Amino acid sequence: xxxxxxxxxxxxxxxxxxxxxxxxxxxxxxxxxxxxxxxxxxxxxxxxxxxxxxxxxxxxxxxxxxxxxxxxxxxxxxxxxxxxxxxxxxxxxxxxxxxxxxxxxxxxxxxxxxxx
Amino acid sequence: xxxxxxxxxxxxxxxxxxxxxxxxxxxxxxxxxxxxxxxxxxxxxxxxxxxxxxxxxxxxxxxxxxxxxxxxxxxxxxxxxxxxxxxxxxxxxxxxxxxxxxxxxxxxxxxxxxxxxxxxxxxxxxxxxxxxxxxxxxxxxxxxxxxxxxxxxxxxxxxxxxxxxxxxxxxxxxxxxxxxxxxxxxxxxxxxxxxxxxxxxxxxxxxxxxxxxxxxxxxxxxxxxxxxxxxxxxxxxxxxxxxxxxxxxxxxxxxxxxxxxxxxxxxxxxxxxxxxxxxxxxxxxxxxxxxxxxxxxxxxxxxxxxxxxxxxxxxxxxxxxxxxxxxxxxxxxxxxxxxxxxxxxxxxxxxxxxxxxxxxxxxxxxxxxxxxxxxxxxxxxxxxxxx
Numbered sequence: 001x002x003x004x005x006x007x008x009x010x011x012x013x014x015x016x017x018x019x020x021x022x023x024x025x026x027x028x029x030x031x032x033x034x035x036x037x038x039x040x041x042x043x044x045x046x047x048x049x050x051x052x053x054x055x056x057x058x059x060x061x062x063x064x065x066x067x068x069x070x071x072x073x074x075x076x077x078x079x080x081x082x083x084x085x086x087x088x089x090x091x092x093x094x095x096x097x098x099x100x101x102x103x104x105x106x107x108x109x110x111x112x113x114x115x116x
Numbered sequence: 117x118x119x120x121x122x123x124x125x126x127x128x129x130x131x132x133x134x135x136x137x138x139x140x141x142x143x144x145x146x147x148x149x150x151x152x153x154x155x156x157x158x159x160x161x162x163x164x165x166x167x168x169x170x171x172x173x174x175x176x177x178x179x180x181x182x183x184x185x186x187x188x189x190x191x192x193x194x195x196x197x198x199x200x201x202x203x204x205x206x207x208x209x210x211x212x213x214x215x216x217x218x219x220x221x222x223x224x225x226x227x228x229x230x231x232x233x234x235x236x237x238x239x240x241x242x243x244x245x246x247x248x249x250x251x252x253x254x255x256x257x258x259x260x261x262x263x264x265x266x267x268x269x270x271x272x273x274x275x276x277x278x279x280x281x282x283x284x285x286x287x288x289x290x291x292x293x294x295x296x297x298x299x300x301x302x303x304x305x306x307x308x309x310x311x312x313x314x315x316x317x318x319x320x321x322x323x324x325x326x327x328x329x330x331x332x333x334x335x336x337x338x339x340x341x342x343x344x345x346x347x348x349x350x351x352x353x354x355x356x357x358x359x360x361x362x363x364x365x366x367x368x369x370x371x372x373x374x375x376x377x378x379x380x381x382x383x384x385x386x387x388x389x390x391x392x393x394x395x396x397x398x399x400x401x402x403x404x405x406x407x408x409x410x411x412x413x414x415x416x417x418x419x420x421x422x423x424x425x426x427x428x429x430x431x432x433x434x435x436x437x438x439x440x441x442x443x444x445x446x447x448x449x450x451x452x453x454x455x456x457x458x459x460x461x462x463x464x465x466x467x468x469x470x471x472x473x474x475x476x477x478x479x480x481x482x483x484x485x486x487x488x489x490x491x492x493x494x495x496x497x498x499x500x501x502x503x
Binding site for chain 1: 231232235236238239241242243245246248249250252253256257261262263265331333334335336339340343344347348351352486489490493494497498500501502
């Protein structure tokens with residue numbers, strides 16, 4: 001479009017035009033993202049109620065509500081469950097976490113030794 | 117007998133290595149020897165200091181190989197004679213094949229989630245491309261041609277494959293110098309960025325805690341690469357190789373039904389291409405091409421490019437922070453220079469320095485991946501002007 005060597009004027013045109021296009025392109029992409037999000041939200045709204053129900057609960061049986069100060073533990077367990085299921089942590093809801101004390105001391109000792 | 121010995125000596129590289137055959141600033145230098153020492157220095161930096169070792173080791177070794185006299189690894193095929201090994205491998209750079217393939221692999225390893233959750237971060241990715249154009253301007257001023265200045269400017273995009281693609285198309289003679297400048301500065305991001313980030317922001321701004329990002333649905337993540345591909349390539353066909361491959365890689369990842377492809381892209385293909393790309397780019401740094409005054413100018417312009425890019429991102433971050441009533445931490449703007457994920461990690465580290473309970477990493481990943489798209493678009497623009 002230009003000769004091999006550019007004058008400073010030509011260089012400014014190239015620089016200004018290019019940075020404007022970069023901004024416009026990325027601005028338009030950001031609008032598109034918002035549009036897509038809005039459309040998806042609209043489409044999912046009627047389905048939302050069953051969606052919550054169908055979200056797989058945690059593997060552990062639900063017995064007891066978690067107190068707020070255990071949020072760190074909940075995060076760790078959620079991450080571990082997500083890892084085991086191969087799903088995103090946001091794709092399911094952990095409703096409750098309860099310690100299970102049904103195993104005997106013998107099996108716990110054998111499991112601990114197997115870990116080490 | 118003496119004749120045989122003499123001939124053997126003359127055919128060995130040792131006879132040439134000490135020849136003062138390169139002139140830099142009017143001083144004759146043993147070019148091959150200087151380049152070999154330089155290659156060893158880069159190998160040291162890569163292996164011992166851990167400067168981008170996955171790329172700098174092949175680059176430095178390619179540099180070493182091409183500067184060994186009579187090895188002729190970059191020899192062009194002429195008549196019936198075959199070319200050198202690196203000449204053939206270099207065709208992947210010359211024809212613009214390797215850099216888009218690297219983008220394919222990068223796409224498969226990129227999560228656009230933080231970007232989709234906070235679309236404003238795209239603007240920070242755009243602002244950080246300022247460095248490209250300021251440096252382009254500076255390079256013109258220093259007497260480089262248009263295509264050369266464009267290739268030097270793109271160092272400011274802080275995106276290796278983009279810089280290599282653009283330079284291989286516009287100014288292949290500068291490829292060695294630009295590759296080394298780009299990758300060295302990318303490794304130096306943790307050194308270059310923090311002082312700029314500190315100088316341009318106030319302590320209160322650096323302490324700003326940002327709201328948690330909303331969760332992004334799988335559908336959004338799948339639609340995003342498709343929509344971006346259609347829109348950007350329709351608007352700017354020259355950006356097609358980079359954006360197309362980046363988004364294909366990302367779609368493969370987000371689709372979630374082809375884990376083997378994702379694994380192949382993220383690991384095997386990525387490293388295979390890195391070796392070929394690094395080695396052949398390094399092989400462009402022969403003594404006669406590298407030991408020139410231009411190289412020093414490129415190194416200086418490169419650091420300006422990086423700094424201006426960082427400044428552009430941080431300044432727009434400041435503006436956003438002012439406009440949204442202090443919800444945005446301007447530091448995340450610095451991550452707008454691509455250098456994924458190094459720049460985002462720098463932001464996280466700096467943010468935590470001023471407010472230990474602050475976690476900016478995910479917020480910085482938005483501008484960071486936006487920077488990749490931004491520099492690919494900028495490269496498309498420069499190709500449009502100078503190809």
